[in-house]
Amino acid sequence: MSRAEAVTTAAAGETRRPSPLWTLGLLRSELVTTFRRWRTLALLAVLAAVPILVGIAVKIETNDGSGPGGGGGDGPAFITQITNNGLFLVFTALAATLPFFLPMAIGVIAGDAIAGEANAGTLRYLLVAPAGRTRLLLTKYATTMAFCVVATLVVAVSALAVGALLFPLGELTTISGTRISFGEGLARALLIALVVAASLVGVAALGLFVSTLTNSGIAAMATTVGLLITVQILDQIPQLHALQPYFFSHYWLSFADLMRDPVYWDDLLHNLGLQALYAAVFGSAAWARFTAKDITA
Numbered sequence: 001m002s003r004a005e006a007v008t009t010a011a012a013g014e015t016r017r018p019s020p021l022w023t024l025g026l027l028r029s030e031l032v033t034t035f036r037r038w039r040t041l042a043l044l045a046v047l048a049a050v051p052i053l054v055g056i057a058v059k060i061e062t063n064d065g066s067g068p069g070g071g072g073g074d075g076p077a078f079i080t081q082i083t084n085n086g087l088f089l090v091f092t093a094l095a096a097t098l099p100f101f102l103p104m105a106i107g108v109i110a111g112d113a114i115a116g117e118a119n120a121g122t123l124r125y126l127l128v129a130p131a132g133r134t135r136l137l138l139t140k141y142a143t144t145m146a147f148c149v150v151a152t153l154v155v156a157v158s159a160l161a162v163g164a165l166l167f168p169l170g171e172l173t174t175i176s177g178t179r180i181s182f183g184e185g186l187a188r189a190l191l192i193a194l195v196v197a198a199s200l201v202g203v204a205a206l207g208l209f210v211s212t213l214t215n216s217g218i219a220a221m222a223t224t225v226g227l228l229i230t231v232q233i234l235d236q237i238p239q240l241h242a243l244q245p246y247f248f249s250h251y252w253l254s255f256a257d258l259m260r261d262p263v264y265w266d267d268l269l270h271n272l273g274l275q276a277l278y279a280a281v282f283g284s285a286a287w288a289r290f291t292a293k294d295i296t297a
Contacts, residue, residue: 026135030143034109040147043105044154050101051093051159058082058089059166085172086163087182090189091259093159094152094196098252099232102151102196103203107224109147110207113140114290116217133291137208141283144204145197152197156189178261188258195255199271202248202278203228209286212293245270248278 034040062083081088114137117123126136163169172185180188207224214220228249234240235247244250251271257264 027139027142030139031146034143034147035150040109043108044151047097047101047105047151047155048158050097051089051155051162054079054093054096055082055086055089055159055162055166081173082163083167085185086165086167086169087160087172087185087189089163089167090156090159091192091256093155094192094255095253097155098196098199099249100229102155103200103228103249104225105151106144106148106200106203107207107228108221110144110204111211111220111222111224112217113144113208114211115214115220116211118215119217134287137212137287137290141204141208141286144208145201148197148200148204149194152193152200156193160189174261175256175259176261180261192255192258195258195268195272196252199252199255199275202275202282205279205282205286206248209282209289212286212289246274248274250274 058079079088079092082092114123117126170182171179172182173179203224206227207220210224210227211217211220214223231247232249235244235249251267251274254267254271257268
């Protein structure tokens with residue numbers, strides 16, 4: 001069911017209980033609407049460009065006869081391995097985009113989920129349709145999570161393509177020093193991409209909650225991104241070390257432990273558990289706010 005059909009159904013005042021097929025139609029409509037927006041396409045284009053720029057920069061630097069990072073040890077931990085195996089560009093690109101670019105993109109999509117509909121004047125019509133507030137909120141969150149996966153895979157696929165074009169591929173050395181096959185490395189890269197996507201569920205829930213607080217999509221997006229930047233700054237202040245393990249961004253780079261042999265699971269599990277906690281808290285807050293909100297637009 002398209003968005004136009006949903007609004008038409010709403011205008012007719014239909015009050016029957018929605019069927020599962022109607023729910024799937026609503027989800028499909030939200031996915032199509034989200035991924036057809038120029039803003040969404042622009043965000044994905046920026047994310048795809050990051051691995052290209054990193055790969056070209058490393059290639060130019062190594063052609064000049066110096067090692068990646070100039071031997072200073074700056075940048076993501078995987079960057080020194082890119083020239084030996086292009087697959088490491090996937091890990092480097094994810095490490096480079098996770099602190100800001102990926103969360104910012106998720107914040108934009110999540111912040112606009114409810115507030116954007118209110119600003120456009122379509123939220124009231126969607127709620128009159130047999131979706132219900134809870135069902136609509138879950139659909140918006142599912143759409144945001146789908147964008148998390150797609151955005152992360154865009155970074156990974158772009159990095160893999162650039163790495164294959166500019167650098168050799170083959171067996172790779174893990175952080176622990178053991179050798180694994182290219183196939184296993186590719187499987188770990190996919191797993192890392194999925195873990196990175198899962199690391200963003202807390203930001204998605206936070207953005208959705210902020211989106212229920214205002215009728216301005218721009219204000220919701222700006223607030224979500226502002227909170228994201230603030231938390232990242234606080235996570236770097238040594239005096240707040242006792243609080244930092246509870247910040248949603250604290251364990252983001254723990255995905256690097258998937259490149260150890262054996263894998264270190266402690267920080268990975270802490271990260272996933274923390275994201276689930278943020279999703280539960282802010283998801284519940286978003287539901288409580290949205291179900292009690294007076295919809296005027």
